[in-house]
Amino acid sequence: MRVVAVLAVLGRGLIPADTPFIKSDDLGLTRGDGVFESIHVRAGRPWLLDEHLARMSASAATLDLTLPPLRELAAQACSAWPGDREGVLKLVLTRGSESLGTPTAYATVNPVPAASIAARDNGIKINTLSLGVPVEARKDAPWLLAGAKTLSYAINMATQRYAMAKGADDALWVSTDGFALEGPTSSLVWRSGSSLATVPAAATGILPGITARFALDNASSMGLQATERMITVEELHAVDAVWLLSSIRGIAPIKSIDGVPLRDFAADTARLRAMLGF
Amino acid sequence: MRVVAVLAVLGRGLIPADTPFIKSDDLGLTRGDGVFESIHVRAGRPWLLDEHLARMSASAATLDLTLPPLRELAAQACSAWPGDREGVLKLVLTRGSESLGTPTAYATVNPVPAASIAARDNGIKINTLSLGVPVEARKDAPWLLAGAKTLSYAINMATQRYAMAKGADDALWVSTDGFALEGPTSSLVWRSGSSLATVPAAATGILPGITARFALDNASSMGLQATERMITVEELHAVDAVWLLSSIRGIAPIKSIDGVPLRDFAADTARLRAMLGF
Numbered sequence: 001m002r003v004v005a006v007l008a009v010l011g012r013g014l015i016p017a018d019t020p021f022i023k024s025d026d027l028g029l030t031r032g033d034g035v036f037e038s039i040h041v042r043a044g045r046p047w048l049l050d051e052h053l054a055r056m057s058a059s060a061a062t063l064d065l066t067l068p069p070l071r072e073l074a075a076q077a078c079s080a081w082p083g084d085r086e087g088v089l090k091l092v093l094t095r096g097s098e099s100l101g102t103p104t105a106y107a108t109v110n111p112v113p114a115a116s117i118a119a120r121d122n123g124i125k126i127n128t129l130s131l132g133v134p135v136e137a138r139k140d141a142p143w144l145l146a147g148a149k150t151l152s153y154a155i156n157m158a159t160q161r162y163a164m165a166k167g168a169d170d171a172l173w174v175s176t177d178g179f180a181l182e183g184p185t186s187s188l189v190w191r192s193g194s195s196l197a198t199v200p201a202a203a204t205g206i207l208p209g210i211t212a213r214f215a216l217d218n219a220s221s222m223g224l225q226a227t228e229r230m231i232t233v234e235e236l237h238a239v240d241a242v243w244l245l246s247s248i249r250g251i252a253p254i255k256s257i258d259g260v261p262l263r264d265f266a267a268d269t270a271r272l273r274a275m276l277g278f
Numbered sequence: 279m280r281v282v283a284v285l286a287v288l289g290r291g292l293i294p295a296d297t298p299f300i301k302s303d304d305l306g307l308t309r310g311d312g313v314f315e316s317i318h319v320r321a322g323r324p325w326l327l328d329e330h331l332a333r334m335s336a337s338a339a340t341l342d343l344t345l346p347p348l349r350e351l352a353a354q355a356c357s358a359w360p361g362d363r364e365g366v367l368k369l370v371l372t373r374g375s376e377s378l379g380t381p382t383a384y385a386t387v388n389p390v391p392a393a394s395i396a397a398r399d400n401g402i403k404i405n406t407l408s409l410g411v412p413v414e415a416r417k418d419a420p421w422l423l424a425g426a427k428t429l430s431y432a433i434n435m436a437t438q439r440y441a442m443a444k445g446a447d448d449a450l451w452v453s454t455d456g457f458a459l460e461g462p463t464s465s466l467v468w469r470s471g472s473s474l475a476t477v478p479a480a481a482t483g484i485l486p487g488i489t490a491r492f493a494l495d496n497a498s499s500m501g502l503q504a505t506e507r508m509i510t511v512e513e514l515h516a517v518d519a520v521w522l523l524s525s526i527r528g529i530a531p532i533k534s535i536d537g538v539p540l541r542d543f544a545a546d547t548a549r550l551r552a553m554l555g556f
Contacts, residue, residue, distance in 0.1 A: 007302050018377065022300035022307060024285050024386050029300060030370065031431040032310030063432065064439060092308065099296065108302050132415040132422050132483075137408070137454050143440035144410050145433050152430030153309040154341065155423050161342060162421035176415050205410075 005087075008077040010068060010105035017108070026104055028094025032152030034104070035059040035067075036092045038247050039074075041109060042277065044083030046074055051210045052091070052247070055149065060093060062148040067093060068105055077107035086112050088248050094151065116249040120278055123253040123269075124169035124244065126183070128233050129159055135175035135230065138205030146205025156184035170244060170252070172233075179204070179230045186246035187212035190231070191268055192239040197227040204230070211245040215272060222271050233257070241265035243272065250278030283365075286355040288346060288383035295386070304382055306372025310430030312382070313337035313345075314370045316525050317352075319387060320555065322361030324352055329488045330369070330525070333427065338371060340426040345371060346383055355385040364390050366526050372429065394527040398556055401531040401547075402447035402522065404461070406511050407437055413453035413508065416483030424483025434462035448522060448530070450511075457482070457508050464522035464530065465490035468514065469546055475505040482508070489523040493550060500549050511535070519543035521550065528556030 007017040015021070028034035037052040046052070053070065060067040070091055081087050087109045096103040138146035145152075163171035172188065173181040180188055181199060187209030189198045196219040201208040216226035236242060237257060242265075244252045253269045254262060285295040293299070306312035315330040324330070331348065338345040348369055359365050365387045374381040416424035423430075441449035450466060451459040458466055459477060465487030467476045474497040479486040494504035514520060515535060520543075522530045531547045532540060 018301060020301050021298045022302070022304070023296060023298050024300070024370075024384055025388075026300070026307070027435075029304070029307045029372070030314065030368070030429065031435050032429050033432050033435050036308065063436060090308070092302070094307070106302055110303075129421055130415070130419050132411045132419055134410075134412070134454060137410040141408050141410055143407055143433070143437040143449075145436050148432075150432040151308065151310050152432035154311050154426075154428040154430035155421070157305075157309050157311050158341060158423050159421040171421075176412060 005111065006077050006080045006109035008073050008107045010070070010073055014076055014080055022104065023097045025098040026094055026096060027098060028092070028104060028151050032150060032154070033063065034092065034094030034151040035063060035065065035149055036090060036151055037149060039089040039091065040247050040250070041078055041081060041087035041089050044078060044081065046078060046089045048210055048214060049074060051213070055208065055210060056091060056093070059148040059150065062142065062145055063150065065093060065095060065103065068103070070105060070107070073105070073107045077109050081109040088112055092151070112248055119169065119249050119252040120273065123255040125167070125256045126170050126172050126244070126254055127163045127166055127168040127258055128174045129163060129171045130176060131173040131181055133175055133205070134177050135179040135181070135204055139203055144205070147201055147207055149207055159184045172257070174233055178232050180233055180236055182206040182209070183244045186244035186249065186252065188242070189215055189245050190236065190239045190242040191224065194225055195227040196222065196224040197229060199230065200228040209245060211247055211250065211276065215245060215276060218275055221275055237262070241268035243269070251276055283389065284355050284358045284387035286351050286385045288348070288351055292354055292358055300382065301375045301377070303376040304372055304374060305376060306370070306382060306429050310428060310432070311341065312370065312372030312429040313341060313343065313427055314368060314429055315427060317367040317369070318525050318528070319356055319359060319365035319367050322356060322359065324356060324367045326488055326492060327352060329491070333486065333488060334369060334371070337426040337428065340420065340423055341428065343371060343373060343381065346381070348383060348385070351383065351385045355387050359387040366390055370429070390526055397447065397527050397530040398551065401533040403445070403534045404448050404450050404522070404532055405441045405444055405446040405536055406452045407441060407449045408454060409451040409459055411453055412455050413457040413482055417481055422483070425479055425485060427485055437462045450535070452511055456510050458511055458514055460484040461522045464524035464527065466520070467493055467523050468509070468517045468520040469502065470517045472503055473505040474500065474502040475507060477508065478506040487523060489525055489528065489554065493523060493554060496553055499553055515540070519546035521547070529554055
C-alpha cells in the first residue's frame with residue numbers, strides 16, 4: 001500500500017494527508033466529473049509543470065470547467081516533500097459538491113510506485129486490447145472528451161487489470177480498424193530508421209502525452225527526426241525500438257507484444273532515458 | 279443546488295449529510311473506480327431494490343470488486359427520509375483509499391430534481407450523438423466495462439451538457455453504424471404496433487435498464503408483447519411511441535429527435551406511466 005504523504009487543498013493549504021475532506025456528493029466522486037494530472041517530482045520540483053498545467057487547463061475546458069491557479073498549490077505540496085526523493089505530484093480538479101456548487105481542487109505528493117521504477121530497467125510485456133472505436137471516430141465528437149485527462153479512468157484501470165491477469169505488465173489500446181492508439185496511462189513512442197515517432201492525438205482522440213512530446217521535441221539530440229503517424233500493430237512488430245512513455249514511470253521499453261518478443265534495443269533505450277532524465 | 283439530505287456510511291451508520299468522509303486517494307475519486315446505483319424511493323422504500331442490488335453486484339464483479347451487503351445500509355438511509363416524499367437513494371461502492379486498501383461504501387437520499395419531475399409531464403427533446411463505437415464492438419471486450427454502471431460518468435455528463443447546449447433536453451447515443459443505443463442516464467423504449475421494445479444490452483454493451491426491464495416484463499398488462507431488437511434512428515422516427523426510461527426521472531416521453539417532432543402518443547404515455555407508478 002502506498003502512503004499518502006502530502007496533501008494541500010486549494011483554499012486550505014497543507015493539511016494532514018489522511019484528512020477526509022471530500023463530501024458524498026462531490027461530482028468528482030459520483031460522476032468521475034473532473035480532471036487531473038500526474039507530474040514527476042525531481043530535485044524537489046515538478047518536472048514540465050507548465051506543460052501539465054496547460055494540458056489540465058485544456059482538459060478542464062473540454063468539461064466546461066475553469067482551472068483555478070494551481071501553481072502555488074503545487075509548490076506548497078512539493079515544499080513538504082523531501083528534495084532528494086523522486087515523487088508523484090497529483091493535481092485534481094472536480095466539479096465539486098453538488099450541494100455547494102464550487103469546484104474542489106487539491107494536490108498530493110506520493111512516492112513513485114516500485115513497479116514503475118522497475119519497469120524502466122527491466123522493460124514490460126504488453127498485450128494489445130481493443131478500445132472499441134474506429135481510429136478516427138472521436139475526431140469530431142467533443143462530447144466524448146477525447147484528449148481530456150478526466151477522473152473517469154475505470155476503463156483505463158480495467159484494461160490494465162485485464163492485461164495483467166493474462167500475464168502482461170500493461171496494455172496497448174488498438175482501434176477496431178487495427179491501429180495502435182495509446183496505453184491506458186501512457187503514450188506509444190517508437191524509432192523507425194531515423195524517425196522518433198508517436199501517434200497523432202488530434203486525429204485519433206488519444207491523450208496528447210507530455211513525456212512523448214518532450215521526447216519528440218528533443219529528437220534531434222538523438223540525431224533523429226520527430227514524426228507523428230498512424231501505425232498498425234503488425235508494423236509495430238518490425239520497428240527498431242518501441243516504448244511506452246508516461247510522466248511517472250517515465251520510459252518503459254517494450255519487451256514483447258502479445259507474447260511475441262521484440263528485438264533488443266537497449267542502446268536506444270539508454271539514449272532516450274538519458275534525454276528524459278529518468 | 280440540491281441539498282444532501284441523508285448520508286449513511288457502511289461501518290458508521292447515519293452521519294450528518296454534509297460530513298466530509300472521503301480521502302484524497304480514494305480510487306473512486308482519483309480513477310472513477312467504483313460502481314453505483316440510483317434508486318427511486320417511494321412511500322419511504324426503495325423501489326426494485328433487489329434488481330438494483332443484483333445489477334450493482336454484477337457491475338462490481340466486472341470491476342473485480344465484491345459488493346458488501348448494502349440492504350441494511352439502504353434501509354437505514356431510507357428510514358431517515360420522509361415517507362410521503364419521493365426521493366433518490368444512491369448507493370456507492372469504490373475501490374477505496376489507496377493507502378487503506380479497503381472499499382468505501384455509502385448511501386445518500388436526496389430530493390428528486392425538479393427537471394426530472396417536469397420531464398414526466400412535459401416530455402423531452404433529444405438529440406442523437408455518436409458514442410464512437412460500432413454497435414457490437416464492445417461485446418467480447420470485458421475490459422471496456424460495457425454494461426457496468428461505474429462512477430466514470432464524465433462522458434455521460436458531457437454528452438448531456440452538449441445536447442442541452444444545442445437546445446435539447448437530453449441525448450440519445452447512436453453507434454457509428456447508425457443504431458440507437460441508450461441515453462447517457464436512461465434506456466430507450468418504444469411501442470411499434472403490438473410490441474413494447476428496447477435495445478438488447480448484451481450484444482450492444484449498453485447498461486441493462488432496470489425500469490425498461492420492469493416495463494417489458496409487464497408489457498402484457500398493456501396488451502403488448504416484449505421485444506428486444508436493434509433499431510436505427512431512421513426507424514425510430516416512425517414508431518408509435520418512444521420514451522427514455524430511468525430509475526429517477528421514470529418516464530420521459532420523447533417529443534422530438536434532432537429537432538424533428540414525433541407524433542402525439544399521450545395515451546400510450548399515460549398507460550405506461552400508470553404501469554410504472556410515476
